[in-house]
Amino acid sequence: MLQVTHEAMVKAGVDVTAIYTKLGYDAEKLSLRDLRTPHQQQAFFWTTVEAVTGDADIGLHLCPHMPVYRGEVLEYLMFSSPTFGEGIARTVKYLRLVSDAIDVRLIQDETGTHISVIGTTSEAPQLRHTEICVAYELIQFAKSVSAGAFKPLRVQLRCSRRSDIEQYEKVFDCPVTFDGKLGEIWIDPAILEYRSPHWDPDLLSLHEELAEKRLSNLVRQDLIERIRLLFSQRLELDQCDLEDVARELGMAPRRLRFELTRAGTSFSDLLSGFRFALARRLLSRTEEPIENIVYLTGFSEPSTFYRAFKRWSGMTPVQYREGRRDGSVEHKPTKEDQPA
Secondary structure, rough: HHHHHHHHHHOOOHHHHHHHHHHOOOOOOOOOOOOOHHHHHHHHHHHHHHHOOOOOOOOHHHHHHHOOOOOHHHHHHHHOEEEEHHHHHHHHOOOOHHOOOOEEEEEEEEEEEEEEEOOOOOHHHHHHHHHHHHHHHHHHHHHOOOEEEEEEOEEEEEOOOOHHHHHHHHOOOOOEOOOOOOEEEOOOOOHHHHHHHOHHHHHHHHHHHHHHHHHHHHHHHHHHHHHHHHHHHHHHOOOOHHHHHHHHHOOOHHHHHHHHHHOOOOHHHHHHHHHHHHHHHHHHHOOOOOHHHEEEEHOOOOOHHHHHHHHHHOOOOHHHHHHHHOOOOOOOOHHHHHHO
């Protein structure tokens, strides 16, 4: 979502440099495509975009500039499924590959056929922009994979109206209502029987296998993030061995080792990476005495910390701090540098 929003802002002439400067985000050093951000940070993102643009309905006004989301494996699943309805069912199953915060459901009941879009439980008003952009992108995606056969009958948004109704209806190309309990896209049930000209059972099997593999990788990445969070809570307690962390996670130590191996890492590598990232942050962003940093990073002796930092960086903690101050040492962001 950040990728298509970025492209829309650039196309719309928005000052993205000013936005990213306020967010503390370096677009040149971090890949937008692979970046997964906590959903609760979206309110801060949209607050910043509103402030820079002065547009209280910026999400709506960015929609016409948004490229169609190319969902890769999700798009492949849609194309290789026999019908649009079956493709939707598979896409919903693997939607977490795109977002952890959006729950999409296809509902058929006495009121009609509609796609329900359930977002975050947060009521932050800035998240209206996420809701509008997601609804718009879902519609464009559906049109793309159905060769234009998909057309929404009406759209219901949870958020309130801020612009003229004509603007919303022009963007969504259908009637729009507001202040609903759920976000919903109402559709003609006949579209569910639309047969994909690209249906191929062999390709469908391959695409489902790929989706399952990526979903498993994402689950393992979630496990790694949970471990890093536990590191941040336990380092000062000097209780950061694998058995303690496994107990906190409700897993057998053997199972934890296995899952980390499958993820291409190990407990000791994760702990070392976390300690190194924390030490770099404390050395470059604070005036914390190095004696305190020793214990904040979970080391019991200064000499052990100095040896470890020299092994990690090729320099002493003092040299690193001085190099960061005079600009001779460049900081290269890693995943471990993201706050837990």
